[in-house]
Amino acid sequence: MITDNYLEVRKKIDETCEKIGRNPEEVTLIAVSKTKPLSDIEELIKIGVTEFGENKPQELKTKYENVSQPVHFHQIGHLQTNKIKYIIDKCVLIHSVDSVHLAQAIEKEAEKKGIDSVDILIEVNYAQEESKFGLNKEEVIDIIKEISSTCSHLKIKGLMTIAPFVDNPEDNRVIFKGMKQLSLDIISQNIHNVDMSVLSMGMTNDYLVAVEEGATMVRVGTAIFGERNYNI
Numbered sequence: 001m002i003t004d005n006y007l008e009v010r011k012k013i014d015e016t017c018e019k020i021g022r023n024p025e026e027v028t029l030i031a032v033s034k035t036k037p038l039s040d041i042e043e044l045i046k047i048g049v050t051e052f053g054e055n056k057p058q059e060l061k062t063k064y065e066n067v068s069q070p071v072h073f074h075q076i077g078h079l080q081t082n083k084i085k086y087i088i089d090k091c092v093l094i095h096s097v098d099s100v101h102l103a104q105a106i107e108k109e110a111e112k113k114g115i116d117s118v119d120i121l122i123e124v125n126y127a128q129e130e131s132k133f134g135l136n137k138e139e140v141i142d143i144i145k146e147i148s149s150t151c152s153h154l155k156i157k158g159l160m161t162i163a164p165f166v167d168n169p170e171d172n173r174v175i176f177k178g179m180k181q182l183s184l185d186i187i188s189q190n191i192h193n194v195d196m197s198v199l200s201m202g203m204t205n206d207y208l209v210a211v212e213e214g215a216t217m218v219r220v221g222t223a224i225f226g227e228r229n230y231n232i
């Protein structure tokens, strides 16, 4: 079931890319396995899936340590500074950097552990929802400049956003468009140690619209693994 779901989501991404003239290889599908058992991950590993997203640092760590073969874990959920130590050497990309303070704490931990380079994304709360983490779009460029000039171990690979939950995914198109434009604005600033190769946006509800607007990573949980139960 999970395998079929994954292949179905992948197929829809590929078809959307073909429709708009994008190379499907530009879009990485991250299977968001948060709250789901390791056996679900193992099922996808059997068909060659390598990219998994987790919200909680301890959960990422446990899964990393117990998975049958090496795969890439992405830290997609909010990260508190005291949890950096669990994931810094275990995740391929931290999607949720939303302050200079957090970036500098990651920098410090990287130095301490002798890690040369940590790939991060800057989380933008594009719709300025009060319930969500992430920077306001107006402050993104200044904060990226500050992180770039103070954190030599960090590589800013792009931007991430969690769009609002909407009934009609078309309602989020304007947000995805805005994120793409913001990433172009940042590229034009030529900031040291910053490239904008990654645009992480789109979830179960709206990933195809995100792909149409330039997402290079979509984070899909429910459509692959089914509904989550947070009480277990």
Ligand SMILES: *Cc1c(COP(=O)(O)O)cnc(C)c1O
Pocket (backbone or CB within 6 Å): 032, 034, 055, 076, 077, 162, 203, 204, 205, 219, 220, 221, 222, 223
């Ligand atoms: C849970 C989560 C997702 C996946 O959400 P679905 O709607 O289940 O696809 C994506 N990104 C982040 C940051 C999440 O926390």
